[in-house]
Amino acid sequence: AIQKDNLNWSNHILDTQTNGVSISDTYGVGTIPAKFLLNPQGVIIASNPSFRKIDRILGENLNNK
Numbered sequence: 001a002i003q004k005d006n007l008n009w010s011n012h013i014l015d016t017q018t019n020g021v022s023i024s025d026t027y028g029v030g031t032i033p034a035k036f037l038l039n040p041q042g043v044i045i046a047s048n049p050s051f052r053k054i055d056r057i058l059g060e061n062l063n064n065k
Contacts, residue, residue, distance in 0.1 A: 001007075023029075027036070028047050037046040037057055046057055 027034075027044070031048070035046075035048050035054075036044050037049060037054065039045050039061075046053065049057065
């Protein structure tokens, strides 16, 4: 499906279980789509934030640069 639909983002995750724990459980994905904001180091700084919260977080982080 990734190739057929020509999806061009850099990371795709297939939710499989490792040691009985799924990736969706590890990262708290309860719905699809899910939104994550990551810092430049790749650390999740917000999970499923509202659009208002995204604006606030990005504004705070971009203004500190």
